[in-house]
Amino acid sequence: MREENLEMSKEKAIITLLQGCNSLNKLRKIHAHVLVSGLRHHVAINNKLLNFCAISVSGSLAYAQLLFHQMECLQTEAWNSIIRGFAQSSSPIDAVAYYNQMVCASFSSPDTFTFSFVLKACERLKAERKCKEIHGTVIRCGYDGDVIICTNLVKCYAAMGSVCIAQQVFDKMPVRDLVAWNALISCFSQQGLHGEALQVYNQMRSENVGVDGFTLVGLISSCAHLGALNIGVQMHRFAREKGLVESLYVGNALIDMYAKCGSLDQAIFIFDRMHRKDIFTWNSMIVGYGVHGRGTEAIFCFERMLEARMQPNSVTFLGLLCGCSHQGLVQEGVKYFNLMSSKFRLRPEVKHYGCLVDLYGRAGKLEKALETIRNSSPNDPVLWRILLGSCKIHKNVGVGEIAMNNLNELGATNAGDCILLATIYAGVNDTAGVASMRKTIKSQGIKTSPGWSWIEIGEQVHKFVVDDKSHRDSIEVYERLREVLHQASLFGYIRDAETLKTSTTYHSEKLAIAFGLARTADGTPIRIVKNLRVCRDCHSFMKAVSVAFDREIIVRDRVRFHHFKGGQCSCNDYW
DNA sequence: GTAGGGTTAG
Numbered sequence: 001m002r003e004e005n006l007e008m009s010k011e012k013a014i015i016t017l018l019q020g021c022n023s024l025n026k027l028r029k030i031h032a033h034v035l036v037s038g039l040r041h042h043v044a045i046n047n048k049l050l051n052f053c054a055i056s057v058s059g060s061l062a063y064a065q066l067l068f069h070q071m072e073c074l075q076t077e078a079w080n081s082i083i084r085g086f087a088q089s090s091s092p093i094d095a096v097a098y099y100n101q102m103v104c105a106s107f108s109s110p111d112t113f114t115f116s117f118v119l120k121a122c123e124r125l126k127a128e129r130k131c132k133e134i135h136g137t138v139i140r141c142g143y144d145g146d147v148i149i150c151t152n153l154v155k156c157y158a159a160m161g162s163v164c165i166a167q168q169v170f171d172k173m174p175v176r177d178l179v180a181w182n183a184l185i186s187c188f189s190q191q192g193l194h195g196e197a198l199q200v201y202n203q204m205r206s207e208n209v210g211v212d213g214f215t216l217v218g219l220i221s222s223c224a225h226l227g228a229l230n231i232g233v234q235m236h237r238f239a240r241e242k243g244l245v246e247s248l249y250v251g252n253a254l255i256d257m258y259a260k261c262g263s264l265d266q267a268i269f270i271f272d273r274m275h276r277k278d279i280f281t282w283n284s285m286i287v288g289y290g291v292h293g294r295g296t297e298a299i300f301c302f303e304r305m306l307e308a309r310m311q312p313n314s315v316t317f318l319g320l321l322c323g324c325s326h327q328g329l330v331q332e333g334v335k336y337f338n339l340m341s342s343k344f345r346l347r348p349e350v351k352h353y354g355c356l357v358d359l360y361g362r363a364g365k366l367e368k369a370l371e372t373i374r375n376s377s378p379n380d381p382v383l384w385r386i387l388l389g390s391c392k393i394h395k396n397v398g399v400g401e402i403a404m405n406n407l408n409e410l411g412a413t414n415a416g417d418c419i420l421l422a423t424i425y426a427g428v429n430d431t432a433g434v435a436s437m438r439k440t441i442k443s444q445g446i447k448t449s450p451g452w453s454w455i456e457i458g459e460q461v462h463k464f465v466v467d468d469k470s471h472r473d474s475i476e477v478y479e480r481l482r483e484v485l486h487q488a489s490l491f492g493y494i495r496d497a498e499t500l501k502t503s504t505t506y507h508s509e510k511l512a513i514a515f516g517l518a519r520t521a522d523g524t525p526i527r528i529v530k531n532l533r534v535c536r537d538c539h540s541f542m543k544a545v546s547v548a549f550d551r552e553i554i555v556r557d558r559v560r561f562h563h564f565k566g567g568q569c570s571c572n573d574y575w
Numbered sequence: 576g577t578a579g580g581g582t583t584a585g
Contacts, residue, residue: 044576051576077576084577116578151579182580217581224582252582283583315584351584 010037011045018048023058031067047077054085061085076108083114087121095121096130103137110137112146119152126160135169147173151180158187181209185218194222195461198231211238213247220253227529227556228456229261252280259288262527262554262561277308283315290322292561293571298323299332314346321355325362326560326571333359350380357383361390362574366399381412388420389533393574395427415441415448416532453508454529457519464511473515481506481514484545491567493544496537509538509555513545525552533557534575543567 014037017030031049039045046067053064068074068082079102086095099118102108110118115138122131135153143149150173157166166187173180181204188197201219204211216239223232236254239245245254251274258267271277271285282305289298298320305312317340324333337356340346348356353376360369369390373383384403391400404421407413418437425433440446452465464471471477485493509528516526534542534557542553546564553564563570 047576055577080577111577113577120579146578148579155579177579179580186581212580214581221582247581249581254582256583278582280582285583287583313584318584349585 007039007042010039011042014039014045015048018052021052021056021058024060024063027052027059027063041072043073043075046071047075047081050078051081054081055088059085061089061091074106074108076111076114079106079108080111080113080117083121084117087117087124092121092124096125096127099134110141112143112149115141115143115149116152119149119156123152123156123159128160128162131156131160144172145174147175147177147180151183154180154183154187158183158190161191163187163191163193176209178209178212178215182212182214182218185215185222189218189222189225192225194225197222198226198228211242213244213250216242216244217249217253220250220257224253224257224260226456226461227261227454227527228461229258229263229527230456231459232257232261234459246275248274248276248278248281252278252284255281255288256284259284259291260556262525262556262563264288264292264294277310279310279313279316282308282310283313283319286316287319287322290319290326291556291559292563293323293326295320295323295325295327295329295332299329299336302336312344312346314340314349314352317346317348318351318355321352321359322560325355325359326575328363328574330359330363330365348376350376350378350382353380354382354386357386358390361387362393364390364394366390366394366396370399370402379406379410381407381410384410384412385417385420388417388424392420392424392427395424397424397428397430397433400424413444413446415446418446419448449532451508451530451532453512453531455512455516456527457516462512462515464508464515466508467505468508468511471511471515476518477511477515478506480518481510484514484517484549485510485541487548488541488544491544491548493541496535496540507535507538509534510541513542513553517545517549517551523550525554528553528555530555530557533559534562539569539573539575543569 014030014034021027021030034040034045034049050064050067053059053067054061064082064085068078071078079098083095083098086092086098095118099114102110115134118134119131122134138144138149150169153169154166157169170176170180170184181200185197185200188200198219216235220232220235223235239250244250251270254270255267258270267285267288271281274281286298286301289301302316302320317336320336321333324336333356337348337352340348340352353372356372357369360372369387373387376383384406388400388403391403400421404417407417418441422434422437425437450465452463455462462471468474509530512528513526520526534555542555542564544567545551546553547567555562560571560575562575
């Protein structure tokens with residue numbers, strides 16, 4: 001009896017020590033103490049030690065493995081600790097390995113926690129086969145009604161792009177809580193299915209599951225991707241009603257949403273009122289300024305960020321460089337590009353080189369742009385493509401051909417590139433050049449990526465493609481477009497000669513504008529989201545429409561925003 | 576003795 005008491009008090013003492021343990025060194029001492037106290041085989045203490053080593057930030061997985069393999073009696077608890085530890089480590093594959101050992105070669109059976117941890121590892125590894133196998137085991141063990149395991153499965157299938165299976169798992173869940181719904185939303189948005197993500201919200205409303213900050217962040221982010229300002233504003237109102245607007249995550253998502261939906265002022269309004277700002281807050285604002293072509297303000301924001309002692313990361317510099325290049329701030333852009341590695345120890349990635357090439361190219365410094373590409377490694381086709389875009393602005397056939405040759409050599413030429421070079425040839429009246437590019441597109445069967453434009457009317461996002469006839473109000477849209485084209489022509493719009501020669505088509509943004517004019521109140525801005533760049537003809541069309549109808553038109557294209565007002569565009573015709 | 580969740584860039 002006395003011995004038992006003694007052991008209990010020793011055990012208690014060790015557990016107390018473990019609770020106060022905050023370093024590996026202390027842990028080693030405790031372990032040594034365990035050994036000298038004759039508690040080497042004490043199961044509860046070993047489990048505690050193991051759990052600490054495997055999970056705690058001040059633990060060590062290597063040490064955990066050592067303890068694990070010294071343990072004589074491995075119960076589910078010990079397996080769970082080691083699997084959990086590896087699942088969240090830089091080597092999740094080891095979690096799967098331990099799980100395999102547990103299932104195949106041990107006397108312990110996995111429980112719901114085991115599945116939860118090993119599925120986390122599968123999610124991070126995108127290990128589809130293993131996930132399916134574990135899914136089967138989960139069903140055989142009768143755990144397929146467990147809300148947490150099912151949520152894990154949804155996340156796991158979503159991570160590997162199997163949206164349908166994720167949805168099936170979700171649909172079969174006997175009970176779905178808010179976390180499960182939120183997982184479904186992020187499943188869709190991970191795959192770029194933002195419309196579907198927003199639809200989940202409608203289902204949630206009809207099933208009265210409620211909404212929390214996680215839900216809102218997911219939905220607001222989907223609005224941002226879609227450029228769905230009206231729905232985004234509703235979410236903002238909703239966040240206010242729910243008292244969630246103070247949340248750092250919600251605030252960050254709102255800044256990004258407003259910036260991406262063209263309401264930079266609203267983004268600034270929210271940014272200025274946030275008490276706490278993290279790296280996402282600053283980056284969302286700087287990227288917002290950047291894509292709106294407001295380089296000076298992006299720089300100012302960046303300087304304030306440094307004053308606030310926030311360490312920038314690679315995304316920060318993308319925003320900054322994007323702003324510099326669209327505003328033509330060459331010196332500043334180069335300065336920040338260099339600062340990135342010299343002061344902040346961030347290695348520039350292809351995207352940063354892309355910004356630098358764009359910065360030089362856009363400003364007409366094509367030789368410097370060429371030099372940048374040649375000094376960057378690896379030689380990424382994206383960089384040559386950006387240079388080709390600059391050659392279009394500056395009508396430079398020579399450098400354009402160099403860029404095209406390099407794209408060819410890299411085997412990366414696409415239809416967009418051929419069209420770009422054709423436009424460059426057309427700009428200098430080289431009809432033979434234009435013809436040869438058309439021939440290349442035809443003979444090599446290079447597929448053009450279809451352009452589309454979105455416009456949000458009320459809570460509905462409408463999509464148009466080139467010469468779209470599929471919209472239910474198509475006839476009305478075309479009638480309206482003819483009228484708008486006529487009005488625009490009275491305000492200086494002349495259909496681009498090249499556009500006339502190459503096609504009799506109506507680009508998607510023209511259809512979207514006509515629809516927008518028909519369906520929105522006089523004087524309200526028209527917001528359009530496009531997947532490609534705006535062509536010269538549509539650009540001048542929109543300038544004329546902005547005067548003819550006295551409307552502000554805000555177009556988000558693949559890389560930046562254009563604000564058309566009173567016949568002018570914020571990009572100064574330089575994009 | 577333990578579990579599932581969020582935002583920028585791509």
